[in-house]
Amino acid sequence: NSFSLDVTPVKKEAVHFALIYPDFSNRFETKNEIKQTLYRLLSAQTGRELPWGTLTGIRPTKIALTKLYDGWTDEQIETYMRETYFTSKEKIDLSIDVAERERRLLSTIDYENGYSLYVGIPFCPTTCLYCSFTSYPISKWKGRTGLYLEALFKEMEYVADKMKGRPLDTIYFGGGTPTALPAEDIDAILTKLDQLFDTENALE
DSSP: EEEEEEEOOOSSSSSSSEEEOOOOOOOHHHHHHHHHHHHHHHHHOOOOOOOTTOOOTHHHHHHHHHHHHTOOOHHHHHHHHHHHHOOOHHHHHHHHHHHHHHHHHTTTTTTTEEEEEEEEEEESOOOOTOOOOEEEGGGHHHHHHHHHHHHHHHHHHHHHHHHTTSSSEEEEESSSOGGGHHHHHHHHHHHHHHHHSTTTOOOO
C-alpha cells in the first residue's frame, strides 16, 4: 500500500528519499502523486524547477482546452495546473491562450457531418530508437516506393467513396517524415488528393 522513491547522486553527497501512500484504485491520482514526488526529489537534488513542471511529454493545451469546455475559468485552470503539475504562471498563461485559440478554430468544424483525412507516410531518413510510429528507413525502400503509393491510392479511393457528400475539414500528412519521399512521389500524392477529394473548403 506504499510507494517509495529515492534519488542517489553519482557523488553520493546526499540521498533524497520519499515514501508515499497513494490511492492505487485511482490510476490518475496515483500516477500524478508519484510524478509530483519524483519531481520534488529531483528538484531538491538539482536545485532546479522546470517551467512546464511535471508536464514533460504531454500536450499542455489539451488540459487547458478540456477545462475550458467544462466551463472552468482561467483562474481555476491556473490553480489546477499549478497545484497538479507545478507549471509556471508564464506557461499556464500560454497554454490557456493557445487553448482559447484552438477552441475558436474548432468551433468552425462540422463534427456531425465532416471528417478529417490522415495521409500516413511511413518512411524516415533514419529510424530513431525511441520512435513508436510505424516507420521504415527510406534507404531500404529506394526504388520501391511505388508499391506504397499503389496501396495508398487504393485506400484513398476507398475513403473518398465512403465519405462522398461529407465536408472535408482538415488534411494531415504524417508518418514518418513525409519529405523523406522523392519529390515526384509527393507530387503524385497531392495530385491524387485533388482528383479524389473536394479540398476547396478544407480549413487546414
